[in-house]
Amino acid sequence: MPAQEVNFDGLVGPSHHHAGLATGNVASMRHRGSAANPRKAALQGLAKMLALHRRGIPQAVLPPLARPNLRLLRSLGFDGADAAVLAKAGQQEPRLLSAAYSASSMWTANAATVCPATDSADGKVHFTPANLSAKLHRSVEHPDTARLLRQIFSDKQHFAVHDAIPGVAALGDEGAANHTRFARSHGEAGVQFFVYGDEAFASDEAVPRRFAPRQYAEASRAVARLHQLDPARTVYARQSAAAIDAGVFHNDVIAVGHLDTLLYHEAAFDDEAKVIDALSRACGASGFEMNCIRVADRELSLQDAVSTYLFNSQLLCAPDGRKLIVVPSECQDNTACRRYLAQLSASGGAIAEVLSFDLHESMRNGGGPACLRLRVVLDAAQAASIGSDVFFSERLHGRLVDWVTRHYRDRLLPGDLRDPQLLDEIRTALHELERILNLPGFYVAD
Ligand code: SUG
Numbered sequence: 001m002p003a004q005e006v007n008f009d010g011l012v013g014p015s016h017h018h019a020g021l022a023t024g025n026v027a028s029m030r031h032r033g034s035a036a037n038p039r040k041a042a043l044q045g046l047a048k049m050l051a052l053h054r055r056g057i058p059q060a061v062l063p064p065l066a067r068p069n070l071r072l073l074r075s076l077g078f079d080g081a082d083a084a085v086l087a088k089a090g091q092q093e094p095r096l097l098s099a100a101y102s103a104s105s106m107w108t109a110n111a112a113t114v115c116p117a118t119d120s121a122d123g124k125v126h127f128t129p130a131n132l133s134a135k136l137h138r139s140v141e142h143p144d145t146a147r148l149l150r151q152i153f154s155d156k157q158h159f160a161v162h163d164a165i166p167g168v169a170a171l172g173d174e175g176a177a178n179h180t181r182f183a184r185s186h187g188e189a190g191v192q193f194f195v196y197g198d199e200a201f202a203s204d205e206a207v208p209r210r211f212a213p214r215q216y217a218e219a220s221r222a223v224a225r226l227h228q229l230d231p232a233r234t235v236y237a238r239q240s241a242a243a244i245d246a247g248v249f250h251n252d253v254i255a256v257g258h259l260d261t262l263l264y265h266e267a268a269f270d271d272e273a274k275v276i277d278a279l280s281r282a283c284g285a286s287g288f289e290m291n292c293i294r295v296a297d298r299e300l301s302l303q304d305a306v307s308t309y310l311f312n313s314q315l316l317c318a319p320d321g322r323k324l325i326v327v328p329s330e331c332q333d334n335t336a337c338r339r340y341l342a343q344l345s346a347s348g349g350a351i352a353e354v355l356s357f358d359l360h361e362s363m364r365n366g367g368g369p370a371c372l373r374l375r376v377v378l379d380a381a382q383a384a385s386i387g388s389d390v391f392f393s394e395r396l397h398g399r400l401v402d403w404v405t406r407h408y409r410d411r412l413l414p415g416d417l418r419d420p421q422l423l424d425e426i427r428t429a430l431h432e433l434e435r436i437l438n439l440p441g442f443y444v445a446d
Pocket residue numbers: 017018019020021022025028029102104107109110135138177249250252253365366367368370371372
């Protein structure tokens with residue numbers, strides 16, 4: 001098997017709810033406090049995984065992290081038995097209870113930055129879990145993410161899983177959501193593209209903004225060093241402040257790349273011409289030509305780009321080489337976006353087919369198709385070294401649908417998190433999931 005890109009989608013956890021915890025993420029802010037349907041959310045995600053698996057696209061799954069995060073609540077002074085900790089937090093600091101219960105690990109594009117073995121000097125696949133230090137509910141993910149990645153990618157001959165870099169604002173790192181790799185084919189050396197919102201030590205002057213950036217250049221450069229990347233094949237770009245202020249909290253809300261192709265909005269970068277030139281040169285030096293598809297503001301406004309999540313799509317190659325774009329169904333509800341997609345996929349267009357999915361539950365928290373997946377390029381030996389049952393199949397899909405249907409609630413409001421029964425329901429469910437995915441001991445009690 002030549003090296004392939006495997007999409008590791010996050011399985012939505014049983015405590016999925018809309019807490020409005022992510023300032024700067026306009027969908028999250030807008031849906032704060034509305035009723036969520038965790039069962040539907042998980043089934044929507046599984047339907048996408050199944051459809052792509054059936055198209056012959058390599059698919060795998062990453063389980064949710066254990067929630068509630070009682071460690072977080074105990075560290076913040078809520079003591080006693082588990083039920084007492086939850087009751088006190090719910091009464092005194094309901095937002096902290098939401099943070100501890102957040103199912104945010106489902107957006108696996110933020111789990112880590114991943115670089116294929118061909119691009120690293122030591123010939124290993126490198127992972128750096130993202131510290132996600134910009135948001136409390138996300139900043140607590142990385143220790144468990146590191147443990148999960150080390151359990152799945154356990155063969156040290158093939159894989160290096162680093163610790164997250166220190167979690168302070170100046171080193172904010174949001175993982176693969178701000179990282180893209182371009183290459184002629186997955187198994188050939190490629191070009192690594194890191195996009196950041198700000199550079200912490202570049203200037204002492206604070207620039208007034210509507211929303212704070214989440215990714216810092218210093219963090220991107222640290223990840224590139226840890227992954228032993230070739231500086232000549234690594235390109236850095238700054239996001240435009242206008243995009244961040246419009247709700248582009250990660251670069252994957254305004255640009256998506258795959259192999260030699262970059263689809264991006266003209267407002268994505270601070271200095272568009274410089275970024276495209278640097279990328280084209282690096283790709284040229286690596287022996288392939290970059291295919292840039294630029295979307296002008298008059299074709300789709302920045303505001304519509306954020307509300308439809310067109311750029312939070314997955315660009316994929318079917319086994320027959322045809323290019324597919326996977327979009328959230330919101331894209332078809334917007335006239336400008338629908339028109340743009342029709343033109344993109346018209347005969348002779350850059351994309352052969354548009355696949356649209358109902359991911360409303362995740363979208364209401366600002367997570368589209370691209371947020372839900374972590375791309376890992378694996379060759380045959382690397383894939384064969386993975387012992388857990390995370391690779392997708394019709395059988396695994398059936399087992400997970402059955403599991404979700406038996407264990408998940410179909411309605412969850414932030415106030416429901418005070419219900420001590422929810423903790424028991426989730427523990428029972430995760431205990432069973434550990435066996436389905438062959439991840440013994442992953443859900444150790446806090
Ligand atoms: O970090 N939303 C996530 C969405 C992450 C999307 N990921 C990518 N773009 N790759 C976030 O903003 C909302 C949780 C809440 O409001 O309950 C949230 O965390």
